[in-house]
Amino acid sequence: MLVDGRWQGDWHPYQAKDKKGRFVRQESAFRNWITPDGTPGPAGEGGFAAEIDRYHLYVALICPWASRTLMARALKGLEGVISVSVVNPRLTAQGWTFGGFDGSDLDALNGAEYVHQIYTRADPHYSGRATVPVLWDKKRQTIVSNESADILRMLNQSFFKIVPSELDLYPEALGNEIDELNSWLYHGLNNGVYRAGFAQSQAAYEEAFDEVFSTLERLETRLTENGPYLFGDQLTESDIRLFVTLARFDVAYFGLFKTNLKRIQDYPYLLRFAQRIYSLEGVARTVNLDHIKAGYYSVKKLNPLQIVPSGPESVGFTTSNSDAA
Ligand SMILES: N[C@@H](CCC(=O)N[C@@H](CS)C(=O)NCC(=O)O)C(=O)O
Numbered sequence: 390m391l392v393d394g395r396w397q398g399d400w401h402p403y404q405a406k407d408k409k410g411r412f413v414r415q416e417s418a419f420r421n422w423i424t425p426d427g428t429p430g431p432a433g434e435g436g437f438a439a440e441i442d443r444y445h446l447y448v449a450l451i452c453p454w455a456s457r458t459l460m461a462r463a464l465k466g467l468e469g470v471i472s473v474s475v476v477n478p479r480l481t482a483q484g485w486t487f488g489g490f491d492g493s494d495l496d497a498l499n500g501a502e503y504v505h506q507i508y509t510r511a512d513p514h515y516s517g518r519a520t521v522p523v524l525w526d527k528k529r530q531t532i533v534s535n536e537s538a539d540i541l542r543m544l545n546q547s548f549f550k551i552v553p554s555e556l557d558l559y560p561e562a563l564g565n566e567i568d569e570l571n572s573w574l575y576h577g578l579n580n581g582v583y584r585a586g587f588a589q590s591q592a593a594y595e596e597a598f599d600e601v602f603s604t605l606e607r608l609e610t611r612l613t614e615n616g617p618y619l620f621g622d623q624l625t626e627s628d629i630r631l632f633v634t635l636a637r638f639d640v641a642y643f644g645l646f647k648t649n650l651k652r653i654q655d656y657p658y659l660l661r662f663a664q665r666i667y668s669l670e671g672v673a674r675t676v677n678l679d680h681i682k683a684g685y686y687s688v689k690k691l692n693p694l695q696i697v698p699s700g701p702e703s704v705g706f707t708t709s710n711s712d713a714a
Contacts, residue, residue: 390484394513396505398482410590411597412583415518417536419511423524423547430543437526437533439547444471444533445498446540447507447523449485450677451478451684453579453633454537455522460629461544463671466552471544476504476521478684484519492677498527508532538571541626558626570619570627577604579634586646586691594647602650605659612658617665624669632666635659636676639704641685645692654705664706678704 390397407413422430427438446462448455462471474494476485485504488495501507505519511532524533524540534540545558559567577600584597608631611619619627634642639652653659666672686697 390516390518391505391508392516394509394515396483396503406589410588410593412587412589412593415520417520417534417539418515418517419523419532419535420539421533422539423533423543425547425550430539432539433534436529439551440528441470441551442472443526443528445525445527446471446473447476447485447496447504447521447525448473449476449478449521449684450492450675450680452521453637454520456633456636456675457626457629458522458524458537458540458544459675460633460672461541461558461626463675464556464558464624464629464669465544465548465554467544467548468671470548470551472498474498475680478680479687480684485521490680490683492680498525541629545626556624558624558629560623560625563620563623563625566620567625567627571630573604574608574627574630577601578608579630582634582638582642582646582648585648586642598648598650601648605651605653605656609656609658612662616658617662628662628666632663632672635663636667636704637681637685639701640678641681644698645685645688652705654703660705663704667706 419433421433421437423437423439423444424430424435425439427436429435446458448459450456459473462468462473474487474496475492476487477490477493479490483503483505487493487502499507499510503519504521504523507523507525508515508519510530520535522537522540523535525531526533534543542559581597581601581604585594585601588594588597615621618624619631635653638648639654642648643652653663667676682697686692687695689695
């Protein structure tokens with residue numbers, strides 16, 4: 390991580406925990422919003438108007454938080470409007486790096502070797518993790534946001550004048566319900582798997598494990614009763630948030646994070662849901678199982694020898710690496 394703009398080499402993902410050994414996630418630091426006309430959004434300062442080719446996303450294809458922003462970019466037709474660089478999947482002693490792994494990019498924009506250099510370019514005294522996603526403003530040469538939940542929402546709502554889209558991932562009438570669902574989905578599943586995987590006590594692991602599987606049961610029931618999406622026929626950001634975790638579950642979390650009561654393939658409605666989302670135009674390009682496996686299994690604290698498993702043979706929905714970004 391960075392401390393006052395200097396990289397500390399002894400990064401390891403166990404840093405933050407509470408008294409009971411529970412994993413605690415760091416808050417994001419850059420919270421500005423792109424808006425249609427550059428007026429300030431719900432947080433941060435103004436001056437970030439939606440424009441063609443002004444913004445750039447730094448992402449890791451291993452990362453569910455980054456992938457949800459990539460999915461929104463694809464589904465909202467913004468691939469020609471916002472450029473992207475994909476980092477290497479393995480987190481190194483210098484954090485995220487560019488170039489070398491199949492499907493990764495060099496940083497053609499800022500010429501950085503490491504993502505932490507993007508952070509110090511935006512703020513020479515930055516302290517904190519150098520996480521992805523990062524939404525970069527090419528005009529002001531700074532970070533707009535490093536919070537994927539905000540980026541997902543601004544990509545949905547701020548570019549309608551540039552790329553009109555029928556799809557509204559956060560319809561006003563469903564706002565409160567989406568927020569409520571996102572909250573238990575995040576706690577029980579999106580972050581629940583991390584709480585299980587990075588738990589530092591048996592009790593903390595078991596608590597998270599139980600919550601992961603009760604959340605999956607709750608979701609399966611919901612989709613059985615009122616699918617095909619979480620809000621019936623309306624595709625929303627909650628579906629994107631669910632999909633990114635489902636796509637990583639059987640291939641990484643089940644083994645590495647020990648969330649191994651059942652696989653997603655054992656839940657018929659969740660599997661059908663994943664297949665449906667995967668088939669939406671542009672989504673397959675955001676899913677790269679080689680990056681996901683290489684990335685998660687490179688976390689030394691959880692897998693000291695960093696051996697990447699050969700299986701599973703399939704995650705149950707159609708994937709093809711040649712389709713991936
Ligand atoms: N709150 C952030 C979390 C992002 C995050 O935790 N990204 C991970 C990868 S999945 C990361 O970059 N970790 C590197 C680190 O912690 O040093 C978001 O949702 O945007």
